[in-house]
Amino acid sequence: MKQFDVLILGAGASGLMCAAQLAAHGGLHVGIIEGNDQPARKLRISGGGKCNLTNTEVDASHYLGDAAFVQRVLDAFSRDDLLEFVRQGGIKPVIRKERYYFCPESSEQIITLLRRLCGTAEMLLGHRCLHVSHDAGQFIVTTDRGTFASNKLVVASGAQSYQSIGASTVGLEIAKSLHHPFKLFHPVLVGLTLQSEQFWMKELSGVSMPVCIRVGEKSLCEDLLFAHKGISGPAVLSASLYWHKGEIEIDFLPQARVERLCARSSKQISTLIPLPKRFLKAFLSAIGLDDKPCSALTPDEQSKLERLHAYRFAPAGNFGFTKAEACRGGVAVEAVDPCSMQSRSIDGLYWIGEVLDVTGELGGYNFQWAFSSAVVCARNLLRKA
Ligand SMILES: Cc1cc2nc3c(=O)[nH]c(=O)nc-3n(C[C@H](O)[C@H](O)[C@H](O)COP(=O)(O)OP(=O)(O)OC[C@H]3O[C@@H](n4cnc5c(N)ncnc54)[C@H](O)[C@@H]3O)c2cc1C
Incomplete structure (x- = not known):
């Protein structure tokens, strides 16, 4: 069984950002498990293909979820931090309707940047996660193409909308099997x-x-x-x-x-x-x-x-899950530390992005959340390493 220091489940917005942050500081053997044959399929089609990255007004009032928890995470990696990150990566976001920051040409720009920054992280594409167990401080991740072990597991598997491009409820199934509280997903940002x-x-x-x-x-x-x-x-x-x-x-x-x-x-x-x-x-x-x-x-x-x-x-x-841009529900934040995104009950288990019970309004809030929570998680993993 192949062993990693950190396994990230899901190569979407939050998973790639987490891997990119870890790679920037080196030293950890990181694997990213992704069910699709290519990463970030939701990111690719987002914002009409130009990815609405964030908003001029970012604070917890634009999110459904525990406001104190959300604000703490947003403060740790703010809108300005995100804009600085993408600018340093050579992308100059454009503002539409005086509020929404978009990639200037295409979502492909942010995907390319994140993939490049992921460096030596091992991308296990086309590996659908079936099950996760936790035993003697190790996480065992069973996929349809093999089983992998790690000391730390970051669940970045997103929510349930757009199953046609890889979305699943695996995050909630993991929460259930590891006795973490959660709410079922419900389609939102939808007609x-x-x-x-x-x-x-x-x-x-x-x-x-x-x-x-x-x-x-x-x-x-x-x-x-x-x-x-x-x-x-x-x-x-x-x-x-x-x-x-x-x-x-x-x-x-x-x-x-x-x-x-x-x-x-x-x-x-x-x-x-x-x-x-x-x-x-x-x-x-x-x-x-x-x-x-x-x-x-x-x-x-x-x-x-x-x-x-x-x-x-x-x-x-x-209009249902097939049309919804996001889901409310997810892993309960009471079970997660906002300073690290680590589970309060299982050492080494982290939750980031939309799998958590935090959902933003339309307008770049969900990517800001995915990226902020990913950075908070990566910083903690690096501190521990
Ligand atoms: C059409 C559309 C447009 C959107 N536009 C915007 C926008 O412009 N701005 C904005 O802020 N938000 C937008 N969103 C919402 C945004 O895309 C999500 O909130 C964000 O992608 C969540 O990031 P995440 O990393 O948590 O999950 P995701 O980006 O969904 O990544 C999760 C990853 O986990 C993988 N995965 C799931 N299950 C398994 C499994 N069993 N095994 C292995 N891999 C698995 C998935 O394939 C996926 O790659 C949009 C959503 C949609 C559907």
Whole structure:
């Protein structure tokens, strides 16, 4: 059985970053077990192929998970640290919409950088992990192409969405077998499906507009895209992170107030309200209001029109794991030390990235989390070495 100092399970964003940090300081025999024939398949397709690395505003308020735990990890390897890391590697990230940092050309740039920095780490590609056991201080990792042993094991196996490109629940199976608490994965950063009362939105497939969506205490302002299956786009994807069941509220006109626009105006509603005509027609019909001059609206009709700012409904569900950009759930952070990412109960066992019960909103937050947690873990491994 081949023996390593450190085995990393998963050559995705967090696994590669961890290996790269370890290689930079040398000395450890590191193996990376990856089920796919190539590393980082999710990273490759991320951000429309240009990988949204991080965000101008990074703090725990953009994550679902234990805020103190998340902030501690983000502080240890911040957005600025990540930007410095990629710049030193020759990548100059570009900012889109004044918030999102992307690779300038393609996600391939960050993958190439991480692979190069992995140096002599042994990449065991096409090795699907089936099982992990822990015995006499050793981790035994059984794959479909052989068994490997190590003193330290870093679980960087991600979450369950996009199984078509290698995602699995192996992290939770390992947690279960090693008696670590966890929550089942649930698809998030995903479009929402509609109940029949909202089917009018389906007619708008392809229309996109800026909105604010309120879910519980959260308000997410970004674009909404009407889709054939329901509603999608950045605002909906981020809202899906916080939506469990029950109602959400959409402000379809966050940039203006109906009351002000309508005051003393004799123009038709559809002329006056600065929203796509197709949307207004469908919306007015859904709320049972004719397109007429604002001055002709009764107080009751006026308040109906105000629903543009607070359209409440309960989505039916979501588009599922095949479309979700992330998952909530994962290994419970109470069982993990945020200063090292090491398990509190099993010495030498580490958890990083999306396998943990920490999930960010849309906008680069999940890569920032994957990279920050990987660096914290690698630093601890290096200190111990
Ligand atoms: C379409 C899409 C676009 C996205 N875009 C962005 C974006 O622009 N910005 C952002 O911040 N986040 C984005 N995300 C989310 C982001 O990709 C993940 O949060 C991030 O990749 C998690 O990193 P990770 O290292 O934890 O897991 P992953 O990157 O998923 O890596 C886990 C690795 O483990 C391997 N693995 C799993 N099971 C096994 C097994 N049994 N045996 C061996 N290997 C196994 C997988 O093949 C994979 O390579 C996107 C996700 C998707 C699906």
